[in-house]
Amino acid sequence: MTECVQCGADVTLHDDAEVGEIVDCTTCGAELEVVERNPPVLDRAPELEEDWGE
Amino acid sequence: MTECVQCGADVTLHDDAEVGEIVDCTTCGAELEVVERNPPVLDRAPELEEDWGE
Amino acid sequence: MTHDYTKSELEAAHEELIDNDLGDDGLRTDGGAVGGDEQSPPVVVKIGGARAVDPEGALSDVAHLVANGEDVVVVHGGSTAVDDTLEQMGEEPEYVETPGGVVGRFTDEKTMEVFEMVLPGKLNTDLVAALQNEGVNAVGLSGADGKLLTGPRKSAVKVLEDGRKKIKRGDHSGKIEAVNDDLLSTLLAGRYVPVVTVPMLAEESRGEGTATEYTPVNADADRAAAAIAGALGGELVVLTDVAGVYEDPDDPDSLVESVGTPAELDAAKDAAEGFMTKKVMAAVEALDGGAASVTVADANNRDPITAARTGHG
Amino acid sequence: MTHDYTKSELEAAHEELIDNDLGDDGLRTDGGAVGGDEQSPPVVVKIGGARAVDPEGALSDVAHLVANGEDVVVVHGGSTAVDDTLEQMGEEPEYVETPGGVVGRFTDEKTMEVFEMVLPGKLNTDLVAALQNEGVNAVGLSGADGKLLTGPRKSAVKVLEDGRKKIKRGDHSGKIEAVNDDLLSTLLAGRYVPVVTVPMLAEESRGEGTATEYTPVNADADRAAAAIAGALGGELVVLTDVAGVYEDPDDPDSLVESVGTPAELDAAKDAAEGFMTKKVMAAVEALDGGAASVTVADANNRDPITAARTGHG
Ligand SMILES: [Zn+2]
Ligand SMILES: [Zn+2]
Numbered sequence: 001m002t003e004c005v006q007c008g009a010d011v012t013l014h015d016d017a018e019v020g021e022i023v024d025c026t027t028c029g030a031e032l033e034v035v036e037r038n039p040p041v042l043d044r045a046p047e048l049e050e051d052w053g054e
Numbered sequence: 055m056t057e058c059v060q061c062g063a064d065v066t067l068h069d070d071a072e073v074g075e076i077v078d079c080t081t082c083g084a085e086l087e088v089v090e091r092n093p094p095v096l097d098r099a100p101e102l103e104e105d106w107g108e
Numbered sequence: 109m110t111h112d113y114t115k116s117e118l119e120a121a122h123e124e125l126i127d128n129d130l131g132d133d134g135l136r137t138d139g140g141a142v143g144g145d146e147q148s149p150p151v152v153v154k155i156g157g158a159r160a161v162d163p164e165g166a167l168s169d170v171a172h173l174v175a176n177g178e179d180v181v182v183v184h185g186g187s188t189a190v191d192d193t194l195e196q197m198g199e200e201p202e203y204v205e206t207p208g209g210v211v212g213r214f215t216d217e218k219t220m221e222v223f224e225m226v227l228p229g230k231l232n233t234d235l236v237a238a239l240q241n242e243g244v245n246a247v248g249l250s251g252a253d254g255k256l257l258t259g260p261r262k263s264a265v266k267v268l269e270d271g272r273k274k275i276k277r278g279d280h281s282g283k284i285e286a287v288n289d290d291l292l293s294t295l296l297a298g299r300y301v302p303v304v305t306v307p308m309l310a311e312e313s314r315g316e317g318t319a320t321e322y323t324p325v326n327a328d329a330d331r332a333a334a335a336i337a338g339a340l341g342g343e344l345v346v347l348t349d350v351a352g353v354y355e356d357p358d359d360p361d362s363l364v365e366s367v368g369t370p371a372e373l374d375a376a377k378d379a380a381e382g383f384m385t386k387k388v389m390a391a392v393e394a395l396d397g398g399a400a401s402v403t404v405a406d407a408n409n410r411d412p413i414t415a416a417r418t419g420h421g
Numbered sequence: 422m423t424h425d426y427t428k429s430e431l432e433a434a435h436e437e438l439i440d441n442d443l444g445d446d447g448l449r450t451d452g453g454a455v456g457g458d459e460q461s462p463p464v465v466v467k468i469g470g471a472r473a474v475d476p477e478g479a480l481s482d483v484a485h486l487v488a489n490g491e492d493v494v495v496v497h498g499g500s501t502a503v504d505d506t507l508e509q510m511g512e513e514p515e516y517v518e519t520p521g522g523v524v525g526r527f528t529d530e531k532t533m534e535v536f537e538m539v540l541p542g543k544l545n546t547d548l549v550a551a552l553q554n555e556g557v558n559a560v561g562l563s564g565a566d567g568k569l570l571t572g573p574r575k576s577a578v579k580v581l582e583d584g585r586k587k588i589k590r591g592d593h594s595g596k597i598e599a600v601n602d603d604l605l606s607t608l609l610a611g612r613y614v615p616v617v618t619v620p621m622l623a624e625e626s627r628g629e630g631t632a633t634e635y636t637p638v639n640a641d642a643d644r645a646a647a648a649i650a651g652a653l654g655g656e657l658v659v660l661t662d663v664a665g666v667y668e669d670p671d672d673p674d675s676l677v678e679s680v681g682t683p684a685e686l687d688a689a690k691d692a693a694e695g696f697m698t699k700k701v702m703a704a705v706e707a708l709d710g711g712a713a714s715v716t717v718a719d720a721n722n723r724d725p726i727t728a729a730r731t732g733h734g
Contacts, residue, residue, distance in 0.1 A: 248565065
């Protein structure tokens with residue numbers, strides 16, 4: 001259980017959440033990145049364009 | 055048994071001569087290349103510099 | 109040089125492509141006159157990757173253009189050849205899918221090494237030699253040379269893995285935002301034909317008050333061609349390997365000859381969309397950036413470039 | 422540009438090298454003033470292959486020269502890296518010995534592919550990026566670009582195999598006989614620093630009345646540097662990886678610190694001769710071809726190029 005960095009609401013991480021996974025805050029919809037699992041630490045997921053190389 | 059292309063003298067090829075091998079004419083000293091083994095065909099060996107790449 | 113594409117913009121361009129029956133016509137979009145000098149704008153020709161060295165029609169057509177006194181820049185990719193070489197070295201090419209459903213290469217450090225070996229290495233050298241054999245005074249360049257293609261590093265990508273959204277870091281990839289057109293003009297003025305490929309040089313800052321560090325990274329070759337055409341105000345001609353629409357772009361036997369059922373139509377549209385979306389994006393970017401015109405044409409035509417430019421694609 | 426070296430010429434040059442204690446001085450030979458214009462001749466710096474991307478002292482020294490307004494051309498090889506990559510691909514590097522006892526690489530078709538991947542591919546791209554990070558506006562080129570390095574193909578070599586002299590054909594090798602100095606001058610005038618490597622473009626005629634065909638083939642990078650210095654009338658500075666004389670040039674632990682027995686002396690002389698003979702040949706060729714001077718110096722010195730040119734090698 002941890003807080004959304006955007007709106008402060010509670011965010012529950014499911015048991016098999018992985019580091020690097022993105023979870024959406026069900027309250028404000030922000031994309032959050034799992035930085036650590038135990039204890040759970042979330043950060044804003046980076047805004048990324050869908051650019052690809054060759 | 056075959057002839058030197060340079061001076062015409064007889065040149066004997068040993069049994070295990072290989073195609074591409076160079077033999078020296080014992081009469082005139084020319085470098086000859088074994089083009090074929092049976093029947094033996096000789097040609098002048100190319101003049102080659104000792105240049106190497108990288 | 110960034111451009112946000114709305115879905116309707118892409119769909120509209122896509123529809124035009126399909127209606128135009130790509131095999132006969134090219135998509136031709138004129139961006140209006142660029143510059144005001146008497147010289148015609150340079151022609152920037154994008155050649156497909158896998159067949160970069162083999163498109164004989166295209167190479168002799170480049171020779172015709174040059175013989176007619178036109179300035180030409182050739183741009184090429186080579187993704188398939190990178191995969192082949194990775195496999196020869198016992199490595200698996202890595203592809204990932206975005207949450208939006210776009211599939212693309214993830215370029216880790218080892219892949220980046222092979223990328224440098226294949227694109228500026230083997231393909232570019234062989235293409236330069238092939239052009240020289242056509243009498244074209246080709247000079248090969250990558251985005252690193254003279255900082256020809258630069259922009260920010262994109263080392264994190266959002267991917268869909270086992271149904272979950274994740275951030276994958278460590279991608280050796282970047283987005284082209286600037287072109288050193290001076291290098292190209294210098295060579296063109298010297299009567300040389302630049303033959304350009306990726307990688308680009310990505311700029312990364314190591315923190316406050318530290319200098320920018322440059323790293324060669326993967327970038328899309330179609331976007332490189334678009335950026336170059338934009339910077340030079342040139343006519344962009346994109347030669348595609350596909351004679352029509354392939355259900356699977358990597359499978360020549362999957363050419364969709366005709367579409368019967370609604371399901372087939374959807375599959376064909378998806379394939380075309382996936383394949384062409386990048387090219388459409390590149391076309392729009394080119395015009396946005398200053399290109400005089402963009403034409404997409406079939407590489408298999410005889411004299412494909414000339415045909416495309418005169419509308420006989 | 423060919424020069425026949427007599428054994429006594431080579432021995433004399435070799436003795437001078439050994440006496441000069443290469444670690445401190447360089448072999449410095451002045452060919453006399455070249456040209457008559459006010460600009461100083463360009464500096465052509467040859468960097469060793471295996472450490473092409475790592476010689477930090479050399480790279481920042483190049484930056485100093487460029488900052489001082491000098492025209493600089495960098496040339497590099499990379500034989501060891503080619504061997505490493507061949508082995509990664511499950512291939513064995515092939516070396517042969519001439520009847521004269523000279524050991525060299527036999528470059529078959531597969532090796533030539535890898536050669537293109539490694540030299541103009543990986544090493545050249547990384548070296549250009551490293552120089553850009555030193556503020557040097559490097560542009561990478563191979564002998565194929567603009568037909569920079571051309572000459573006849575040498576596809577047959579005389580080898581000693583199992584004690585027999587044989588002709589081995591199919592060598593993808595050539596001899597540099599011409600340099601497109603216009604391409605280098607064009608880039609230098611545009612304030613770029615050319616970074617050149619092999620392959621060269623070999624000219625082969627397919628018979629009477631047919632056009633010349635160009636093929637990228639292996640050529641020695643030291644000879645390439647010599648040819649370029651000759652064509653530009655430049656000062657050639659050859660940086661060697663070896664701090665002294667190694668019994669086995671590929672084994673850093675075999676540095677011959679001192680020579681005690683006559684047998685050790687012979688071994689050291691043989692090693693030095695084998696290793697340095699090619700460099701001495703290249704030096705003589707450079708002067709023959711028009712280079713202003715030739716200096717061979719230790720790559721491990723701080724500011725090795727500047728030190729060599731001012732005689733503080
Ligand atoms: Zn929230
Ligand atoms: Zn005879």
